[in-house]
Amino acid sequence: MFFCVPTIISNTFSIKSTIFYFSLSLTFLYPLNIIYSQNTDKQAFVIKSFYDEALEKQYSYQWLEFLSEKIGGRIAGSPQSLAAVEFTHQVLDSLGADTVWNQACEIDYWYRGKAEVVRLVGHAEYGDRTLRALALGGSGASPNGGLTGEVIEFKSLDEARAAGPKIKDKIVYFSRPFDNKFFKTFHAYGSAVDQRAYGPNLASKLGAKACIIRSMTGRMDTFPHTGGTLWEDGVKPIPALAISTIDAAFLTEAIRKSPAKIYVETHCENRGKKISYSVIAEIKGSEKPDEIILVGGHLDSWDVGGGAHDDGAGCVHSMEVFSILKNLKYKPRRTLRCVLFMNEENGLAGGRTYAEISNKNGEYHFAAIESDAGGFTPLGFGFDADTAFVKKYSSYFSQWDELLSPYGLKLNKGGGGADIGPLKSQKGILFGLSPDSQRYFDYHHTAQDRIYTVHPRELALGSAAMASLVYLLDQIP
Amino acid sequence: MFFCVPTIISNTFSIKSTIFYFSLSLTFLYPLNIIYSQNTDKQAFVIKSFYDEALEKQYSYQWLEFLSEKIGGRIAGSPQSLAAVEFTHQVLDSLGADTVWNQACEIDYWYRGKAEVVRLVGHAEYGDRTLRALALGGSGASPNGGLTGEVIEFKSLDEARAAGPKIKDKIVYFSRPFDNKFFKTFHAYGSAVDQRAYGPNLASKLGAKACIIRSMTGRMDTFPHTGGTLWEDGVKPIPALAISTIDAAFLTEAIRKSPAKIYVETHCENRGKKISYSVIAEIKGSEKPDEIILVGGHLDSWDVGGGAHDDGAGCVHSMEVFSILKNLKYKPRRTLRCVLFMNEENGLAGGRTYAEISNKNGEYHFAAIESDAGGFTPLGFGFDADTAFVKKYSSYFSQWDELLSPYGLKLNKGGGGADIGPLKSQKGILFGLSPDSQRYFDYHHTAQDRIYTVHPRELALGSAAMASLVYLLDQIP
Numbered sequence: 001m002f003f004c005v006p007t008i009i010s011n012t013f014s015i016k017s018t019i020f021y022f023s024l025s026l027t028f029l030y031p032l033n034i035i036y037s038q039n040t041d042k043q044a045f046v047i048k049s050f051y052d053e054a055l056e057k058q059y060s061y062q063w064l065e066f067l068s069e070k071i072g073g074r075i076a077g078s079p080q081s082l083a084a085v086e087f088t089h090q091v092l093d094s095l096g097a098d099t100v101w102n103q104a105c106e107i108d109y110w111y112r113g114k115a116e117v118v119r120l121v122g123h124a125e126y127g128d129r130t131l132r133a134l135a136l137g138g139s140g141a142s143p144n145g146g147l148t149g150e151v152i153e154f155k156s157l158d159e160a161r162a163a164g165p166k167i168k169d170k171i172v173y174f175s176r177p178f179d180n181k182f183f184k185t186f187h188a189y190g191s192a193v194d195q196r197a198y199g200p201n202l203a204s205k206l207g208a209k210a211c212i213i214r215s216m217t218g219r220m221d222t223f224p225h226t227g228g229t230l231w232e233d234g235v236k237p238i239p240a241l242a243i244s245t246i247d248a249a250f251l252t253e254a255i256r257k258s259p260a261k262i263y264v265e266t267h268c269e270n271r272g273k274k275i276s277y278s279v280i281a282e283i284k285g286s287e288k289p290d291e292i293i294l295v296g297g298h299l300d301s302w303d304v305g306g307g308a309h310d311d312g313a314g315c316v317h318s319m320e321v322f323s324i325l326k327n328l329k330y331k332p333r334r335t336l337r338c339v340l341f342m343n344e345e346n347g348l349a350g351g352r353t354y355a356e357i358s359n360k361n362g363e364y365h366f367a368a369i370e371s372d373a374g375g376f377t378p379l380g381f382g383f384d385a386d387t388a389f390v391k392k393y394s395s396y397f398s399q400w401d402e403l404l405s406p407y408g409l410k411l412n413k414g415g416g417g418a419d420i421g422p423l424k425s426q427k428g429i430l431f432g433l434s435p436d437s438q439r440y441f442d443y444h445h446t447a448q449d450r451i452y453t454v455h456p457r458e459l460a461l462g463s464a465a466m467a468s469l470v471y472l473l474d475q476i477p
Numbered sequence: 478m479f480f481c482v483p484t485i486i487s488n489t490f491s492i493k494s495t496i497f498y499f500s501l502s503l504t505f506l507y508p509l510n511i512i513y514s515q516n517t518d519k520q521a522f523v524i525k526s527f528y529d530e531a532l533e534k535q536y537s538y539q540w541l542e543f544l545s546e547k548i549g550g551r552i553a554g555s556p557q558s559l560a561a562v563e564f565t566h567q568v569l570d571s572l573g574a575d576t577v578w579n580q581a582c583e584i585d586y587w588y589r590g591k592a593e594v595v596r597l598v599g600h601a602e603y604g605d606r607t608l609r610a611l612a613l614g615g616s617g618a619s620p621n622g623g624l625t626g627e628v629i630e631f632k633s634l635d636e637a638r639a640a641g642p643k644i645k646d647k648i649v650y651f652s653r654p655f656d657n658k659f660f661k662t663f664h665a666y667g668s669a670v671d672q673r674a675y676g677p678n679l680a681s682k683l684g685a686k687a688c689i690i691r692s693m694t695g696r697m698d699t700f701p702h703t704g705g706t707l708w709e710d711g712v713k714p715i716p717a718l719a720i721s722t723i724d725a726a727f728l729t730e731a732i733r734k735s736p737a738k739i740y741v742e743t744h745c746e747n748r749g750k751k752i753s754y755s756v757i758a759e760i761k762g763s764e765k766p767d768e769i770i771l772v773g774g775h776l777d778s779w780d781v782g783g784g785a786h787d788d789g790a791g792c793v794h795s796m797e798v799f800s801i802l803k804n805l806k807y808k809p810r811r812t813l814r815c816v817l818f819m820n821e822e823n824g825l826a827g828g829r830t831y832a833e834i835s836n837k838n839g840e841y842h843f844a845a846i847e848s849d850a851g852g853f854t855p856l857g858f859g860f861d862a863d864t865a866f867v868k869k870y871s872s873y874f875s876q877w878d879e880l881l882s883p884y885g886l887k888l889n890k891g892g893g894g895a896d897i898g899p900l901k902s903q904k905g906i907l908f909g910l911s912p913d914s915q916r917y918f919d920y921h922h923t924a925q926d927r928i929y930t931v932h933p934r935e936l937a938l939g940s941a942a943m944a945s946l947v948y949l950l951d952q953i954p
Contacts, residue, residue: 051660055658438854
């Protein structure tokens, strides 16, 4: 494209938005709550000022760089996870919240230990070949000196169940790929992740020595994707690992040609119970302090990579909501909380503890918004609310489309987030930020989930979107 | 995010789409034109099959890799530009179009020559320092041995006009940055690009020795962005260059501290008139062959980088539209054309020639869709149509929202594209694909515009979006 002035400028830079744009400097002449109103034009003006603030300052990117690169992977219980608690607590302190505190929760500290090994051994055609692998969170350790077994491949848990006793002493391999035809990559994930979540448990129950899964991504590459796997009470955690998609395709091919044996070595430990913390910041509401609007993400990540998209992005989004509102001198009518939950990835202790304490204190979360789907361009919010809530407030929501659609945002039924899920019993409304999902599973749970995969503008837009939704919720009489 | 199954799957994977999904295999049992109908459910089914085809096959990415990496930068008149003509012609041949031909057009071949040099020299504080630069397309050559002059900085053309005679024998430097507050980066570009397009011409008229501009991007980095600059008849093309944003900020700082002299060396040539070609493929319509629906992009790019987003993406989008329709055995009612225009970047000869010949042949373009805004996730189409056209057909458009919004697509007023602009006089409708713009100006007109900045799924979604729009337009009775 040489020039887009005549065509593209006219595309969306309407007269209305021009007026908003050129009158923006007014925002800074008086506190935003003076222009507090149900009037849509004024609301549009306020939302524009949020976007300006986010896009101009881009604090979220600076914070995320620290979280992802200076602290790095921060699985709950690790030293890094506590560094993340301290870092975000200090930033929230500096933003001028009324109160910032750490809320203790008890977590199980799973530790990867020395690097895992997966190797095809003595194959008739390929001989020995190392497969790029990461142990899954919760994986057991191999015996000293590793273990070797014949690989038995399945496309589904049902196939494995049907094979029953044939699995004894084998290494089970779940190889069903992402279905790239899904428009939203989360649906491809949702349709494949049962292999990772439940496959190793099933394999262990059927007497397998170890379990390997194809990494949870639609891309063909060499990066293994870790992630949580679940064990029923009393089931022995066997070594459980993900191999990269390229290695998975290779392994399938090797098995097709000739029986395949694999050597597996893992050094994982469950280091037992530890106390960790979610970080909470609060700005007390001026009119309805008992109605809470929460923004949040989760502070823990996997131990590999930097947890930039998952879920450093959600944390810095939530922190930037506070920064935007404070810098623009917005005085909330309801109480606002920024909650950075601990242990979403492997236990959800932070989210569960938060809801328990909140319920015990008789609190009411009018709304909770979680960002845990990456730092990409936001396309809207999914929501999940009690029928009574929807009935009471839906007339307000219907006005929001006009305000949010200029920023590419849509509200869709169905959403929320793992950490805020336990708040559902309070019968408010839960929202999940929905960014563009196309690139998410390139990085998810890998060593690649680093700051350089995040675009500062895309990230800032998430903060602005969340701040705008907080504002609109807070404006409901 | 650990698991999104319960919340996110429910988000958008509605019962309706589930039915479409599981009945998809039917698509391949009979040609799509049997299910030809205004019925929205059937149209949704067809559109889903287009998305499936694009996301599964991802041909566009393979073609783009060849265009960007094996051929590379392909300014009109260069050997690479003719390689691109040959490559795309061969691909279009293989897709089973009824006819594929090259349409000649006359272009001016601007040649960069030996690498340009921009160097701060003898500065009181910084001494000598090289600034990363690229000559602008159309730039003149410096004298043998380069030239040196004092820099005079302006934020706007108006400031330079006001300075008038002070500019004589100076090196003019236009330094106004992108305004990052614009939500769509094209608006930031639109508000800054006058410096690149008209600044050197003005500087030359006022007697400047050379003209330097700050690169057209909102990112602070070290990559200079080239692009076209325009000369009035009779104005001497002086050396005109863009420096990277980091170097631009440095130069502004240097000037603030002490007068700055700059050494400039360019070796550009206008190599004169050459014949080049746009590539055209056609599938004749079965019912209304005289009404043409065009999809297109431009085949030329700048000489640096690989022209991956600008506009290899638009070319492979358009080619993949044909591939999708052919593979799914869709028989168009109207005539479909895929047109890969030559010389959009510095002359628009392809677009102008195409319209001239079309007009001479008494053709009618019912619709033309251009993709020239990158290979990112598509968010909709901008459109521009004659009032009579809108009046006649708007009832159809209004049904499309339901069909396109599941894929994140919206129709907005205002759009089109540079190459199809000259077809406006035929009074059909012009569309421009609108991808997410946040990352576009990271790469635009730089050595970075390479395949690794393109995501295969995001790219494929553009093809599917365009194929869907072609289908809906073709369904209009």
